[in-house]
């Protein structure tokens with residue numbers, strides 16, 4: 001299968017690869033997928049005043065999965081949480097020119113963003129409730 | 132050293148220049164139809180076909196009269212299974228095989244099941260070995276055929292053909308082997324091993340694509356087949372159609388080189404295969420060998436690099452041609468059925484790479500491959516959340532994943 005130039009670029013030069021400490025108060029973590037399905041994405045956001053100021057990812061999966069999550073970290077940075085919630089997998093498909101068999105990679109990236117935001121919100125609720 | 136490097140010799144092989152040279156006259160000057168009995172063009176073609184038949188027979192210890200030319204191993208497998216099933220239907224309706232067989236056997240068995248035959252798929256262990264006691268116990272008075280391959284095309288595991296043949300002979304059932312990957316790569320002798328039918332192919336042994344053979348035993352016992360391709364009655368009626376003379380001539384020469392150079396080739400493949408394996412295992416942790424450690428095809432190295440997905444690794448080493456058991460490289464999005472049948476876990480199936488070493492592989496190519504694979508696996512592990520979790524001491528089997 002031929003990959004688009006953008007997929008190859010993200011694969012070779014992943015943006016925001018790495019991890020934040022999960023324990024940090026203002027970090028939200030989303031882990032989606034399963035090893036036996038062949039892809040697992042971990043996407044993390046760092047939030048200040050409802051705005052995503054930084055992001056990290058690590059992905060086990062094919063080149064398109066790596067590219068989708070790398071792109072997702074670029075896109076969420078600078079967005080408010082509400083704005084980030086509106087990112088659609090179809091936009092990722094378009095940007096990376098993913099073929100139909102790779103659409104699930106973009107779905108997973110969208111899920112990772114939403115799961116990370118939910119995790120962050122849960123943490124905030126938990127800590128405010130506890131005080 | 133030139134790139135890209137070809138390490139996918141189980142998929143196909145280049146035509147050996149000696150083979151090509153032998154074939155060339157049969158496209159132009161000696162283009163006759165081997166079935167033309169009344170002029171010298173036909174006689175020359177027939178003579179060449181008969182010489183090739185001898186060579187193709189010899190590589191498996193058969194006699195020329197027992198070899199039928201086909202379009203490849205897929206057709207040979209189909210002819211063996213369907214041909215035997217239909218001819219012996221009165222005698223029985225039961226076939227025994229294994230889940231690791233090539234699709235040419237499995238899909239044909241599936242079709243026969245739809246036509247009312249019963250098929251037993253033997254269990255295999257984690258290294259791809261069958262249990263001979265289970266084989267023996269599975270044979271009933273309704274069993275007509277056992278079909279078990281010589282060497283597996285993905286994991287390289289070699290079946291104990293001699294012992295399987297002995298059991299089949301003792302029980303009076305026919306034994307077919309798909310020897311496509313085995314020919315020239317392991318001891319193969321239809322007499323010694325009591326093999327009754329054997330499929331093989333030109334393009335896996337440095338011959339051309341589109342030509343293959345089915346060995347059909349003629350004595351003790353005489354094996355009968357119903358043809359699946361009907362027409363002019365070529366190949367003693369078992370396979371009609373004008374013979375592919377240049378292809379057959381090339382297949383013959385290729386088989387002869389495999390036979391004559393057997394020891395040399397074996398030593399070359401094992402040396403390079405072991406060098407590759409040791410190089411990777413020395414520089415990387417968590418390198419799992421798939422298949423059997425010793426009973427394996429000399430050119431096959433199937434490895435799972437834990438925590439790295441196979442297709443992403445292929446992308447990183449795009450100047451090296453190998454194949455992966457990862458779902459992403461198949462149309463079905465299912466990981467390799469062979470690795471799954473071994474029960475190594477889908478995760479390791481997704482992480483598997485098959486390296487196929489061949490006649491023209493060099494030490495420089497192997498060393499370059501080691502370096503590139505080590506670099507990419509290390510890079511992708513840094514990018515892998517699973518590797519990170521494993522480093523943190525998390526047991527991945529206890530994690531609750533959000534399957535999708």
Ligand SMILES: Cc1ncc(COP(=O)(O)O)c(C=O)c1O
Nearest residue numbers: 203204205233235284311312332
């Ligand atoms: C074990 C085995 N059987 C059958 C085949 C099919 O051979 P052919 O391409 O000649 O039809 C192959 C090759 O893919 C093979 O490896």
